[in-house]
Amino acid sequence: MLHILPEIDNSQALTERQKAVLDAALRLLVEEGDQLTMTAVARRASCSKETLYKWFGDRDGLLTATVQWQASKVRVAPVDGKGLDLASLTASLERFASDWLKVISSDTSIALNRVAVGHAGSGKDNLGAVVLENGRFALAKRLKPVLEAGRQAGWLDFADAETAFRTFFGLVARDVQIRLLLGDRLELTEAAIGGDAARATQQFLALFGAKTGRKADS
Amino acid sequence: MLHILPEIDNSQALTERQKAVLDAALRLLVEEGDQLTMTAVARRASCSKETLYKWFGDRDGLLTATVQWQASKVRVAPVDGKGLDLASLTASLERFASDWLKVISSDTSIALNRVAVGHAGSGKDNLGAVVLENGRFALAKRLKPVLEAGRQAGWLDFADAETAFRTFFGLVARDVQIRLLLGDRLELTEAAIGGDAARATQQFLALFGAKTGRKADS
DNA sequence: GGCGAACCGTAACGTACGGTACGGCTGGTC
DNA sequence: GACCAGCCGTACCGTACGTTACGGTTCGCC
Numbered sequence: 001m002l003h004i005l006p007e008i009d010n011s012q013a014l015t016e017r018q019k020a021v022l023d024a025a026l027r028l029l030v031e032e033g034d035q036l037t038m039t040a041v042a043r044r045a046s047c048s049k050e051t052l053y054k055w056f057g058d059r060d061g062l063l064t065a066t067v068q069w070q071a072s073k074v075r076v077a078p079v080d081g082k083g084l085d086l087a088s089l090t091a092s093l094e095r096f097a098s099d100w101l102k103v104i105s106s107d108t109s110i111a112l113n114r115v116a117v118g119h120a121g122s123g124k125d126n127l128g129a130v131v132l133e134n135g136r137f138a139l140a141k142r143l144k145p146v147l148e149a150g151r152q153a154g155w156l157d158f159a160d161a162e163t164a165f166r167t168f169f170g171l172v173a174r175d176v177q178i179r180l181l182l183g184d185r186l187e188l189t190e191a192a193i194g195g196d197a198a199r200a201t202q203q204f205l206a207l208f209g210a211k212t213g214r215k216a217d218s
Numbered sequence: 219m220l221h222i223l224p225e226i227d228n229s230q231a232l233t234e235r236q237k238a239v240l241d242a243a244l245r246l247l248v249e250e251g252d253q254l255t256m257t258a259v260a261r262r263a264s265c266s267k268e269t270l271y272k273w274f275g276d277r278d279g280l281l282t283a284t285v286q287w288q289a290s291k292v293r294v295a296p297v298d299g300k301g302l303d304l305a306s307l308t309a310s311l312e313r314f315a316s317d318w319l320k321v322i323s324s325d326t327s328i329a330l331n332r333v334a335v336g337h338a339g340s341g342k343d344n345l346g347a348v349v350l351e352n353g354r355f356a357l358a359k360r361l362k363p364v365l366e367a368g369r370q371a372g373w374l375d376f377a378d379a380e381t382a383f384r385t386f387f388g389l390v391a392r393d394v395q396i397r398l399l400l401g402d403r404l405e406l407t408e409a410a411i412g413g414d415a416a417r418a419t420q421q422f423l424a425l426f427g428a429k430t431g432r433k434a435d436s
Numbered sequence: 437g438g439c440g441a442a443c444c445g446t447a448a449c450g451t452a453c454g455g456t457a458c459g460g461c462t463g464g465t466c
Numbered sequence: 467g468a469c470c471a472g473c474c475g476t477a478c479c480g481t482a483c484g485t486t487a488c489g490g491t492t493c494g495c496c
């Protein structure tokens with residue numbers, strides 16, 4: 001019995017009890033990876049398996065609901081203002097970079113991406129699409145307006161926002177996510193993340209900064 | 219019965235028949251993802267399960283052997299010469315970028331990374347380490363001498379080869395691998411790969427090209 | 437107080453699959 | 467030709483887990 005996902009977001013249709021159950025499933029997913037069992041979820045959430053099946057259909061439904069539930073929690077404020085000076089643009093980019101590094105290095109993100117990657121192999125559900133939509137594509141959607149504003153203000157110079165975004169993405173993430181997903185220990189301290197965010201931002205500005213208006217300190 | 223991996227490479231200890239079996243397992247892995255069964259491998263390879271268990275110990279042993287077998291096939295020539303002019307350096311970098319994009323977008327690599335990521339969750343074996351060692355770290359090991367040579371010749375300027383490599387890695391891979399692993403369709407044509415390789419190389423040179431000796435065409 | 441819906445806990449069922457055992461075939465050795 | 471090692475095909479075993487079923491409890495509602 002395949003459940004077709006509602007278009008975007010059904011996290012509001014969840015009762016408090018259901019959210020609590022999904023939180024339990026999420027914790028279990030982080031702790032045990034994809035081999036979490038329905039029995040374990042029921043026990044952890046102090047609910048019956050019958051209830052799990054009634055609410056979520058089957059195991060894949062539960063997994064999907066869990067991923068969507070986590071995704072709905074991450075949704076952030078949609079980029080505040082168009083501060084037009086270079087300093088605030090730089091700060092915005094650094095903030096995005098730092099936030100993104102924190103996300104992809106979090107236990108939750110790693111666990112979710114792992115299960116989604118595993119399921120993408122046998123394409124019976126679209127966990128991968130959900131994760132992608134709420135991760136990399138959501139990031140693009142939030143960052144592009146900043147890039148466009150930077151271009152409007154004359155600080156940035158690029159032809160295609162998508163291409164510019166992907167370069168920024170690469171400069172920020174580098175090999176971090178794949179290494180973490182493959183189990184590489186790679187402790188990212190607060191300080192290291194801040195440094196990486198600053199470096200990536202400077203590199204991005206070096207590549208896409210407009211000819212005019214640069215040379216802030218030389 | 220856990221089998222400890224020999225230090226680096228035991229692909230030479232395999233008989234032709236064993237290689238054929240591993241090739242069958244590899245094809246099955248690409249086709250079916252991680253839920254390939256021992257029975258399916260035996261049938262595909264026209265061998266008995268008893269033989270599989272005798273040769274590889276258990277399912278994880280077979281998986282590990284399969285991953286290592288594929289890895290042993292990818293090993294490439296260790297970077298030819300130190301062509302010292304900028305053109306050959308650029309060509310080398312583009313070649314690395316192009317090769318890497320081809321690898322990570324291949325069905326085989328995607329399947330292998332998926333199973334390794336899945337297993338990294340429940341850390342009972344080190345598939346992730348094997349994949350990482352033969353992928354991202356092997357690439358670094360081959361590329362760093364090129365970067366060092368470029369620095370020696372005065373074309374590149376960087377403090378740490380590792381950092382420079384990771385930036386190059388990010389510029390080349392961007393979001394490609396994670397999107398493919400998560401099931402995003404993302405057809406990389408030969409032409410697109412070539413273009414991306416050239417772009418990444420130019421960006422890398424813009425960031426790490428030495429002040430002297432640049433400006434080839436302006 | 438009676439009633440039904442929702443839900444908990446647990447037992448039970450069916451199946452898929454990892455792992456083992458065994459009989460038969462082949463090919464090499466003496 | 468006797469013998470034996472290695473391997474194929476298949477049947478078999480045990481278990482884990484997804485899924486279903488059911489008795490008992492709580493809680494609103496009349």
